[in-house]
Amino acid sequence: MESSQDFKTLQETIQNALVPTTRLANQIAAEDLSFQRTSNPAVAEELDDTSSRLLALTSSLLQSATKGTDVAGPNLEDADDVDVHWSRIVDVLDHLLEKADTCLDEYTGAIKKKSAPVDQPAAPTKKSRYALDRSIRRANVLKPQNAFELKPNNHDTSPWKPILTHKPHSTLPLDESLRTFNDETQSIQYIHPYETEILSLEYPEIVFQRNEPIRYLPFESTTATFVDTFDGVLAMLDELKGATEIAIDTEHHDFRTYTGLLSLMQISTREKDWIVDTLQPWRHKLEVLNEVFANPSIIKVLHGAYMDIIWLQRDCGLYIVGLFDTFEAASALQYPGRSLAYLLKRFVDFDADKKYQLADWRIRPLPEEMFYYARSDTHYLLYVYDNLRNELLSSSQPGTQSSDLMHHVLDKSKETSLRRYESSVYDAETGQGPFGWFNMLIRQSAGKFSKEQFSVFRAIHQWRDELARNEDESPLFIMNNATVFDISRRLPPDPKALHSLLDSGSFVAKREVSKLFEIISKAKAQGANGPSVAEVIRGNAPATMGIGEVARTVLPQLNDRSKDALDTKDLLSHTSRLWGDVPMSSRWDSQYKASPPKQSHFELPWAQLIQSTKIADDVSQDTSQDITTSEHLAAQYPQPAATGAVNGDMTPEDSEFTLKAGMKRKAPESESSSESELESELEIHDEDEIAVPDEDDSEEEKTAKKARKVKKKALKLARKEAERKERRDRKKAEKQAKKHQGSASKDEADESDEPFDYSKAKSVLKAENTPANNANLARKARFNPYALTAEGPKPARRLHGERAGKSATFKR
Known part of the structure; x- marks a missing residue:
């Protein structure tokens, strides 16, 4: 930002930058994170890691913010500590806000x-660099306003009239x-x-x-x-x-x-x-x-x-x-x-x-x-x-x-x-005004209030304002803001619990604790049917209004659209202010960016293949077929129309096929007979196998090839017929053997058909601890599916979410 810009411009720029951040935070809060955690283990692990990192950062910030002060920052180990130490966290935030207000007041x-x-x-x-003594900062003196000839009227709601005579x-x-x-x-x-x-x-x-x-x-x-x-x-x-x-x-x-x-x-x-x-x-x-x-x-x-x-x-x-x-x-x-x-x-x-x-x-x-x-x-x-x-x-x-x-x-x-003084009017319904609860609610980000908590918060705030006007005291002297939020969140069940939540300096509030508890109980009962925080923040805005429009309603400074020219991309830094130009990840480092592999395209030499390849030794089509092999291939696998189809302009439909040259397949080396070698050469080929003829062959060669083909086919048919006959004879023999064995076992069963005496049978459920049984148990160790063994299979993965101390197995 240029130094010529004043504070107002700086303030509006910061507020414009906070709008997308607030929108993103609300979007995350609107998601059902509990469901995502339960249904997706990867999301649960990532949420746990992120929560741990945020808690560590928060603890570090709290400790750093309270360094050199009387306020002690809490150490947050888990999410529950946020609720346990909420009062201490609010004290730290109040301390930071007071310092920020002081700096802004000095700046302006x-x-x-x-x-x-x-x-x-x-x-x-008497010059000291230490803080003021409490007797000088918060002196206990008689109120001078009680002796004024023109006493202030804190309950006057009429327009303030200048006191000039x-x-x-x-x-x-x-x-x-x-x-x-x-x-x-x-x-x-x-x-x-x-x-x-x-x-x-x-x-x-x-x-x-x-x-x-x-x-x-x-x-x-x-x-x-x-x-x-x-x-x-x-x-x-x-x-x-x-x-x-x-x-x-x-x-x-x-x-x-x-x-x-x-x-x-x-x-x-x-x-x-x-x-x-x-x-x-x-x-x-x-x-x-x-x-x-x-x-x-x-x-x-x-x-x-x-x-x-x-x-x-x-x-x-x-x-x-x-x-x-x-x-x-x-x-x-x-x-x-x-x-x-x-x-x-x-x-x-x-x-x-x-x-x-x-x-x-x-x-x-x-x-x-x-x-x-x-x-x-x-x-x-x-x-x-x-x-x-x-x-x-x-x-x-x-x-x-x-x-x-x-x-x-x-x-x-x-x-x-030309600035004018105007009397402050307290609006209990909308919370607007310099002493209202609306701005306080927005600053403290109390959007998680339930309806009962929100109703109690407004009731306490209104009670504090009325009591401060009656006593001519500051509302913060009656009860500080941290205590108001603390009581609203905890909803004390009795006056004693309420009294324990009050600050030691809240003398007037402790005096009125019984009346305050009645107000809290009444507000809690009415809050069940009252408005929520989201409804009050939106106010009279339409239901379709986005959070950006709501922010403009809450912050009138954002109403000037001409000042909203700030692009969120301008807020992103391309280099780290801590690490400089060092890339945060190798994927962002241009030096190590791997370029995608170039796809190589080539044309299939179809014409040369047709001219140079020879007819395969084993062709699956009939010898009586008049159509030539080349014509059959041209009809069944048409040649691509243009080179562009190979280069990617047209994507041909994938199909599996085998091209066999005229040379014989190399037979495996074995000591089998010539007949087995011949059978290995007569393997049945798939229908997708294609034999490509050579157009340069003479008529004699073609006739010889056809004769060899007829001979091979006859041998193959004879071998198949022999195999079928052998299988039929083997099944018939097995059937007769089973029939003879069944009749013999039936005769033996008739001779020794005695009933089984179950009273003498050994117990299966209550087996005795005999040495033999113990030896068997010792030999057969109990199988642990989660343990890693040297020769066993890969261990099973334990159920996600199982932690030490969360579950246990007990044995009698």
Whole structure:
């Protein structure tokens, strides 16, 4: 992939590549593998080998993914271990997904990497490369939202209305700006209050001028003010009004609240830094900062403002007009890295540390390390902005593809600042929405759920969402996703078993375990007649819709057919990335490819054969036949019409025949009489035997040959007659002998006709262990048909599937 392609294009390419893979996986799953295993031993062996190889690869991947972490990857020895260790496997997958989300957020700019410069002497001494302490990452503090003057309403399903009370720097009054419209789902939403102002925005001329970057002030020579009073906000506002550029960043918390909390806001000018506490009860009054934030003559520099825009308007009623997103600038310049950490390393030369990016920013008072970490984010951002602006203007050359990179970055920044916050609505039936179960079901690939398991899964998910809204907690704090799937698969039979499946940190869920078990029991009973996972995934799609169309329904990004030009053949590599050009098999190696043997064709020299061959000594046809041998052959075996018939254009019908030359067959060497030699020469030939005459023979020779033929025939008839007479005499003598022998045995039977005494007969079933019998048994060893003997036949093949430990033969 070219470096000019952005992340969205990369994402769509990967999703398009996953469609044929998903289709193939579904096709394999739809086959009756159990039947194939039973009916075809070769398939069973191949399935066993493949399963063993996949289990080994899976175990290796799990061990590799958990290396250096607290999560322990299981070792899968057979297919049953997948069910036994399912919870541990899900923990590993959750860990990988969290890391992937973090990387994607850093790549897109939703989360910034922050760190203090290592070359600054005033940097705090408490720097550790280890993970955050749990007390900092998951602090046990009182919920600040309980003291808010405007408390969040998690049960409000109406369209979210902006909390603005006045609109500074407006070209359209506030009352006209707060109008509604229908979105793509026909839901009513409020438009962006500053939509008109952002669309008509003209950036100041200083943005399009190349100037020497203004060096940031050293950390030790500047101060940072922590603003936790409204008077402090007003004092800060007075200083911000005199600036031409400001840098902004935010810190967010979403684990102990349902919708999320904007916990901190950092603002910097060229001379000073502020840290604003956005968890104060009067936080809604921070909308006064729109005097600066909405001022089009002041440039607001943010990095990856994709989510900052949402958080600011949701919690504080703040809107940004005149945004410059450094992430969009790095993307336009095709930097190899686009995170804030990369930009700080490139222009300021310090290594970013993401240690505190997942810290609990609700902690008050703010620890010294976290305070410094928050301040360092915006302290250098304006210097980075100066360098990016100059590079964008230098790269904008008329007549080239990058002729207007600056306007491209500014247009992208406008699109980001036009993002709107919308309240989340939970749809229990379809599972759609940011907090719904549908996307969670697709990501976890739970297609093997039975109807009862699927019903329990939806019931638990709905119960978790309702409880999270009531308690104003994150659904993940109530119960993590791995536990939801684990309970749905196991279907615990009693509350005690359910309690054992809950995570140690699920305090609220353990408190409600009795109610949760009643919900599970009810859902299990209703699930027998409920929909299946496949039916829900298909939704309202026709029954004939293929999996590609279903994937387009699930992933709206695939609806653009023009982007589906990716051919699956392009995804196949012709060389191994591990082995290089070494062929994986000799059949693929062109050097060793065996060319098919060339078929040699030749013509039968029919005419020459007719002319050169002589008449055989023994001809099976009658002497009175007037037709010549050559004519008989020509009628019975017609000559091919053309050479092409021999070469393959026409395939003659196969028939067996024998061509005999005029020479006599060589007789076997023996000491028999002349008569036996003559008889050996008079062998009866098959009807297919053909004698070919020689046209050069004279009439005398032909007459002599006919005479010899008549003589041979007479001798043959005489020999046959003698043999028949001999057989008749021999049968007659045997019959008389049998008749005489039968009459003699009858007379002997009449003389000794005594009844057999069965009481004195030896037992056959219970033979005594006499020495003679034992000797006979010793001589006659028991025959083992499966054993290999030196002189015996090839041993029989054992029944397929017989394994050691699977069957046994017992003897009394």
